[in-house]
Amino acid sequence: MKSTRRLKRMARATKRQKVGLNLTSLMDVFTILVFFLLVNQSTVEVVEPPKEIKLPDSVVEAKPRQTVTIFVSADAVLVQGEPVVSIADVLAAKSENIAPIGDRLTALRDNIIGINTATVAKSNEVTILADRTIPFKVLKRLMSTCTSTGYTRISLAVNQKAHQG
Incomplete structure (x- = not known):
């Protein structure tokens, strides 16, 4: 070829x-x-509420921070996951301040271990995760107790829904 x-x-x-x-x-x-x-x-922190707590829905702009958390279910109030007082006791209390919760918050501030715990304690911030069926009277007493123990920045946790606009 x-x-x-x-x-x-x-x-x-x-x-x-x-x-x-x-x-x-x-x-x-x-x-x-x-x-x-x-x-x-590491910039997004999702706070997972317990299964028995149904949070209300809201349009949220601010990201959650690491704070002291108070869980309010239909039965009890838990501070940092530890049961402190029942809802019935909160409703039956005569004063606006709830002594067991105040004692637990003070103990948390006094027992600082590590850098993260020190940051949380110095922030004077608390996040309340409350079931949507909890009466406002209970939330008002919780917020009053928090402010009287020095936690002046109070945030209420909600489920984030889409921005309407």
Whole structure:
């Protein structure tokens, strides 16, 4: 068979080394993606309420911070996950301040261990996660107790729903 220019050109093209995938730039992209995800992972803190608490819905703009948490279920009040007093006792109390909750909040402020606990104690902030069926009278007494023990910044936790606008 006769060798034409076209056949010679095609033969040279097939002899050339085939270009592979450049993995260096692909690894750079994945490294940047991993660093981005690691940095932004710690910026969002989701506070999971217990299953027996149904939070109200609201449009929330501010992100939650690490604070002292008070869980208010239909039966009891828990401070940092530890049962302190029952709802019946809160409703039966004569004064606006609830002594067992005040004592627990004071004990939390006094027992500082580590940097995170010190930050939470110095923030003077408390987050109340209350069931939507809890009477406002109970919440009012809880907020009064918090302010009397020095926790002046009180946040009520809600479920975030889509912004209406």
